[in-house]
Amino acid sequence: MSELFQVSSNPHVRxxxxxxxxxxxxxxxxxxxxxxxxYNFGPRAALVICVTICSTVLTEFLFGLYKKKTTVTDLSxxxxxxxxxxxxxxxxxxxxxxxxxxxxxxxxxxxFGGLGQNFMNPALAARCFLLxxxxxxxxxxxxxxxxxxxxxxxxTPLALLKAGENVNIMNMITGRIPxxxxxxxxxxxxxxxxxxxxxxxxxxxxxGSYIVSFAVFTLLFGGHGxxxxxxxxxxxxxxxxxxxFFMATDYVTRPITVKGQYLYGVILGILTGVFRxxxxxxxGVSYAIILGNLLVPPIExxxxxxxxxxxxxxxxx
Amino acid sequence: xxxxxxQGGIHPYDGKDLTKKKKIREIEPGKICVYPLSQxxxxxxxPIVAKGDxxxxxQMIAEAGAFVSAPVxxxxxxxxxxxxxxxxxSGDNVMSIVIENDGxxxxxxxxxxESWEKLSRDEILAIVRDAGIVGMGGAGFPTHxxxxxxxxxxxxxxIANCAECEPYLTSDYRRMxxxxxxxxxxxxxxxxxxxxxxxxxxxxxxxxxxxxxxRDLTRGETRISVRALKTKYPQGGERTLIxxxxxxxxxxxxxxxxxxxxxxxxxTLTAVFRAVTEGxxxxxxxxxxxxxxxxxxxxxxxxxxxxxxEVLEEAGxxxxxxxxxxxxxxxxxxxxxxxxxxxxxxxxxxxxxSKDIVSAMEPGPCINCGRCLEVCPGRVMPxxxxxxxxxxxxxxxxxxxxxxxxECGCCSYVCPAKRPLTQEIKSMRKLQLAKxxx
Numbered sequence: 001m002s003e004l005f006q007v008s009s010n011p012h013v014r015x016x017x018x019x020x021x022x023x024x025x026x027x028x029x030x031x032x033x034x035x036x037x038x039y040n041f042g043p044r045a046a047l048v049i050c051v052t053i054c055s056t057v058l059t060e061f062l063f064g065l066y067k068k069k070t071t072v073t074d075l076s077x078x079x080x081x082x083x084x085x086x087x088x089x090x091x092x093x094x095x096x097x098x099x100x101x102x103x104x105x106x107x108x109x110x111x112f113g114g115l116g117q118n119f120m121n122p123a124l125a126a127r128c129f130l131l132x133x134x135x136x137x138x139x140x141x142x143x144x145x146x147x148x149x150x151x152x153x154x155x156t157p158l159a160l161l162k163a164g165e166n167v168n169i170m171n172m173i174t175g176r177i178p179x180x181x182x183x184x185x186x187x188x189x190x191x192x193x194x195x196x197x198x199x200x201x202x203x204x205x206x207x208g209s210y211i212v213s214f215a216v217f218t219l220l221f222g223g224h225g226x227x228x229x230x231x232x233x234x235x236x237x238x239x240x241x242x243x244x245f246f247m248a249t250d251y252v253t254r255p256i257t258v259k260g261q262y263l264y265g266v267i268l269g270i271l272t273g274v275f276r277x278x279x280x281x282x283x284g285v286s287y288a289i290i291l292g293n294l295l296v297p298p299i300e301x302x303x304x305x306x307x308x309x310x311x312x313x314x315x316x317x
Numbered sequence: 318x319x320x321x322x323x324q325g326g327i328h329p330y331d332g333k334d335l336t337k338k339k340k341i342r343e344i345e346p347g348k349i350c351v352y353p354l355s356q357x358x359x360x361x362x363x364p365i366v367a368k369g370d371x372x373x374x375x376q377m378i379a380e381a382g383a384f385v386s387a388p389v390x391x392x393x394x395x396x397x398x399x400x401x402x403x404x405x406x407s408g409d410n411v412m413s414i415v416i417e418n419d420g421x422x423x424x425x426x427x428x429x430x431e432s433w434e435k436l437s438r439d440e441i442l443a444i445v446r447d448a449g450i451v452g453m454g455g456a457g458f459p460t461h462x463x464x465x466x467x468x469x470x471x472x473x474x475x476i477a478n479c480a481e482c483e484p485y486l487t488s489d490y491r492r493m494x495x496x497x498x499x500x501x502x503x504x505x506x507x508x509x510x511x512x513x514x515x516x517x518x519x520x521x522x523x524x525x526x527x528x529x530x531x532r533d534l535t536r537g538e539t540r541i542s543v544r545a546l547k548t549k550y551p552q553g554g555e556r557t558l559i560x561x562x563x564x565x566x567x568x569x570x571x572x573x574x575x576x577x578x579x580x581x582x583x584x585t586l587t588a589v590f591r592a593v594t595e596g597x598x599x600x601x602x603x604x605x606x607x608x609x610x611x612x613x614x615x616x617x618x619x620x621x622x623x624x625x626x627e628v629l630e631e632a633g634x635x636x637x638x639x640x641x642x643x644x645x646x647x648x649x650x651x652x653x654x655x656x657x658x659x660x661x662x663x664x665x666x667x668x669x670x671s672k673d674i675v676s677a678m679e680p681g682p683c684i685n686c687g688r689c690l691e692v693c694p695g696r697v698m699p700x701x702x703x704x705x706x707x708x709x710x711x712x713x714x715x716x717x718x719x720x721x722x723x724e725c726g727c728c729s730y731v732c733p734a735k736r737p738l739t740q741e742i743k744s745m746r747k748l749q750l751a752k753x754x755x
Contacts, residue, residue: 005642006673007408007652009740011726012643013329013484014674017688017733019681074681116682116734256687256698307718308324308556308696309568 019115023075025199029192030082030246036188037181041090045181051094053081055101063110076115080104083123086182086242087286088130089141096134100126120293121253124286131286141178158238158282161230169229172236183239193245206254207244209265210272211235217273240272243285253293260296260303267299268292321519322547323557325694327727329550329648331523332485335607335614341491343618344631346393348418350622351403351659352378353411357451358458359385364414370397375425375598378414381446387459387662388449391416392600392620394423406625406644406658407651413659416622427596438469438510441593448592449599449662454478454553454582455645457663460589463581464510466574472511473577474563477504477586479520479527480546480553483646486666488603489583491616493520493527496587497534501541503586506593507579508540514579516541519562523548550648551725555580557694569720599662606632610639610669625656625667641673648726681734689728689738695721699728703738706745714745722746 038045060077064070084100104126109118131138141156156179157167171177175185182189196202215231224230234240248254248268255264268288275284354361362379372378372391379389395418402410430436436444446461466472477500481489493500504516518535520528522545535541546552546561555573558580560566565576573580581589584602591597600621607614612633619628625644629635643650644658645665656667689699697718705713719742728738 004654005652006640006676007654008641008673008675009737009743010647010649010651010724011730011739012641012647012650012652012670012673012675013730014678014735015327015329015731015733017731018735019684019733022684022686022733076684114682116684251684251686254685256685256690256700258690304717305690305696305698307568307721308560308694309566309571310718310721311566 019074019076022201023079025196025201026079026246027075027082029195029201030079030086030182032188032191033086033182033185033242034082036175036185037086037090040175040184041181045090047094048088048090048092048097048181049082049085051097052085052088052101053078055098056081056084056105059102059105060110063106071114074115077105080109080122083246084126086246087123087127087180087239089138089180091140092130092137096130096137100130103129116252118252119296120290121247121250124247124290127286128290156237156282157233158276161233161237162282167233167237169232169236172233177237179237180239183242186236186241189241189245193241196245196249202245202249205258205261206248206265206268209262210244210248210268211240213266213269214240214272215269217270218277221273221277223277234276238276238283239285243272243289244268247285247289248292253296255296255299255303257300257303257305259305260299263299263303264292264296267295320547321544321561322549322552323560323694324696325692325727326549326551326557327692327730328548329484329730332607333487333490333523335485336487336605336616337490339487339491339615341495341603341616341618342631344620344623344628346418346620346623347627349398349624350391350393350395350416350418350620351413351624352389352391352416352622353403353405353413353659353661354379354389355411356389356457356621356661356663357387358456359383359387359462361412362386362389364400366397366414368397368399371395372397372416373423373425375427375600377447377449377598378416381459385459385462387451387461388447388598389414390449390598390600392622393418394421395419404658405661406653406664408654429596430594433506433593434509436593441506441510444592445589447598448588450585450588450592451599451662452582453584453588453602453662453665455649455663455665457661460581460585463579464507466572466579468574469511470513471577472514472574472579474579475504475507475511475514475516476558476562476578476580477516477518478553478555478558478580478582479518479524479531480558481524481583482521482548482550482553483648483650483665484550485607485668486605486646487607488605488616488665490524490527492583492587492603493524494530497527497530499587499590500583501531501534501538502594503581503588503590504541506589507581507586511579514540517562518543519546519558520544521546521548521552550727551694551723554694554723554725556723569723602660602662602664604628604660604664605666606668607666608639608643608668608670610635610637610671612636619660619664621660621662623660625653625658625660628660628667629656629669635669637671639669639671640676641670643668643670648730649724678735680736683734683736686733688731688733692727692731694725694727695723697721699738699742700736702745703728703736703741706741711745711749715749719745720749
């Protein structure tokens, strides 16, 4: 035979979707929330975002040099860095933000085998690590000299609610409240979520079941009965929206089965409620999702799909 | 009425515009024709001619080697030059009969039957068997075996598979448009074998002209209905087709007959009709020649045994240097090293692409996105099966229902990490099937 053509196993066509493309979409979808964070908290928010992204990307790059395998081009480190910044208060010392980035990539992701192998969401694990290591800096939402207005610093609305005070729900929905950089504006987050849903990156299974089950839990055990003001404040505050649409839907650390995704959402909703109403703190989204991540293997085990036609005749052995 | 379809599936670029308006053109075989003895599932055929023998067009040159087997016929008149292993599309070397075409086209006398209605069940089955008819959608299962289920009285549906869900393929489409009466005739003959069965002609709704034509032609037929199916790959898969048309499900250990169904492809039914009414064995098929590297994409009526190289010449050769040549559709077809292999009973298409996008892709790690689960018509977990296959973990593979995979390729198609999921799963399935046989 004079010339040989290339051969490979079927199929011989592939869709256009790529890992890098999906990561890019997530970054784009996070931009409204990030932009609002900068607008709300001032230029220092942009600085924190830059530091975490540089830290995660650099960590992944250096680890890649050590392992002689470049993985930084898949953009997943950018997503982790951006998500981490969304979860940090604007006044955090920059070295802490950088440390969080290193922890997220090196400890949570690369040491477990890199992209796809980590069992906890890297950004959230880093946030929890920082929250435990540096509780005062991580929960200090006042920020001197950052150019932000006083009205948007101070105690978060959920902390006020827990203390029995009133909050302005309109401000919670637009995001003119204290909190971490990316969690405050429900509107900006929902815009980003719409981008992801329309682009087919995520669907409503997890966010939907998470938010609905949390709402039900709030009505039953929130201690305020059928108070719509309390319910909407609990839904809009404390990073629930950011968590439900951007963290709980993280591919690597959520169940892959359809039924499992609904179950996972419900578990997250209940855990968040337990942490918020029965725990000492006012928030609980991060811990709920991290704990939920650990439950993914058993959830997948009990929700494995039934193969097509499996209910038919028994397999002949 | 709800759309007739199944769960999962994909919508790849279909490329059918290249050839759907091209009328079927008959072409003449070249000097040398090669007839592999294994063009079907089952035992290879046994040669009944020897080197030096003169054969006629339509003459049986190899007989069925077992019950699950099919005879082979010459599509030319000429002399047997050799009986030797020859390379086929899959890359294997298969024992083949090589015939030198004398160009005279002398044919054996065919036994025409004007009134096939009087034939008995066994007579029809014998005609189908002796005509060497096999499933022409690609699998090549001997048709007479398919038509002889254990309990014929339990067959409720005979489904004509006219979905043609593979991208680029238009051979079935042209066949339906140009010779619909043969398709319907073939279906009627098969229906005669099964008294209680209803005939269903199942066409994807991207071929509305076929649906309309077939509906017009079957008006007044009480036993035949035409159903339009949602256009989605792999709608023409046996399991998905049965589910979409009847709502019944079969798994990998079942045959369609287990749920009262018999499924036959357009070309197969046409061949049945020709065998029964004209007495002609299976010696030709429609092949779509297409792809961006083919100068004149077209649909050709090709005598079996003809070399793909000659088929390509009929299509004007290559317009650009191709990187990849595929026998069959882009989803389930086989990539070929070269074109110097014969057209067989199951060759649906010859595709040539200037770019081989798959070889250029660097597979990355799984990000657990779940797209493969969403599209899998077998409702299994392709990413987990591929992991297990990669590790050689047979136990996990089997417990995750790996054998229920139909190898349609949807998972590999959608994977953003570009993992060769189908390939991994296929390899493990092959291993398991081989073990079972032992």
